[in-house]
Amino acid sequence: MAVTWKRLLGVGDAATDLSSGEATTGQVLMADGSAGASWVSRRYTTVVGDGTTLSYDITHNLNTTYLVVAVWDTFSFIYYPQMIYPNVEILDANSIRVYFSIAPFTNSMRVVILC
Numbered sequence: 001m002a003v004t005w006k007r008l009l010g011v012g013d014a015a016t017d018l019s020s021g022e023a024t025t026g027q028v029l030m031a032d033g034s035a036g037a038s039w040v041s042r043r044y045t046t047v048v049g050d051g052t053t054l055s056y057d058i059t060h061n062l063n064t065t066y067l068v069v070a071v072w073d074t075f076s077f078i079y080y081p082q083m084i085y086p087n088v089e090i091l092d093a094n095s096i097r098v099y100f101s102i103a104p105f106t107n108s109m110r111v112v113i114l115c
Helices: none
Strands: 002-007 016-022 027-031 037-041 043-048 055-059 068-073 082-084 087-092 095-099 109-114
Touching: 043 055, 055 109, 068 095, 095 109
Parallel strands: none
Antiparallel strands: 002 016, 027 037, 043 109, 055 095, 068 082, 068 109, 087 095
């Protein structure tokens, strides 16, 4: 769906197009500081687990170290995924490392990263 956002100014001032285009899931409209804007991704999701590995490096390419990381066990619980709390290390602006105390089953942990 194409979306056009307008920046509203004072009475009598013309509105300015901030962005036209399609947003995809997980994108937000970010202003660039010069009356323009663009759709950018602020979320990354992946699934990890192989039954033997205790830590996983995840490259999210969100270009920030200010992150919220949630990990969901999608295998062990019958009715709904359960949030778990592994140790998380921020390696740099584009990657993290997640440490588990017990190796997760194959593709059983969904890692969601938000900024």
